């Protein structure tokens with residue numbers, strides 16, 4: 001997606017060789033028009049696959065996920081980071097390690113919102129090691145639903161996320177692929193020297 005790439009180039013801040021900050025349009029302030037196009041692109045890619053639900057994780061996956069849900073005209077469901085008091089038998093749950101925070105948290109999805117009939121598109125803002133998407137896929141499996149694919153806004157292709165998701169049999173579609181964050185600069189896949 002050219003528009004997204006331009007935005008990453010213009011507004012992305014390289015924190016270190018592994019982390020890119022995109023608070024200007026995705027993770028803090030949200031560019032709604034850009035997210036609308038992101039949602040539309042996911043729709044174009046998966047419109048023939050019978051998606052019944054978009055699944056993401058709070059908080060930063062929600063903006064692209066809700067825009068995708070609008071185009072598919074299906075509900076957007078987000079996994080909540082559980083507090084011990086909210087853990088219940090009425091929820092599916094998975095432990096997810098956060099790449100940016102280096103902590104592991106349990107996330108939950110109420111059973112009433114996901115069932116065996118569902119065909120799910122998992123959406124997230126970034127793909128790094130793949131733990132968030134794999135955890136969401138685990139929740140889909142607990143519900144005996146089907147993960148049709150994983151839609152990612154920014155894939156960091158120098159990290160093993162895609163390989164791990166594909167090994168798990170998941171189709172991954174990312175809208176922007178970062179090859180490297182070395183030298184305090186974003187290099188996209190296909191533009192390496």
Ligand code: 5GP
Nearest residue numbers: 018019020099126127128129130131132161
């Ligand atoms: P993974 O689970 O694939 O290792 O990491 C994906 C999750 O970590 C995403 O939900 C995202 O919130 C966060 N994340 C991973 N890498 C980055 C990054 O470079 N920048 C930002 N802003 N978030 C990231």
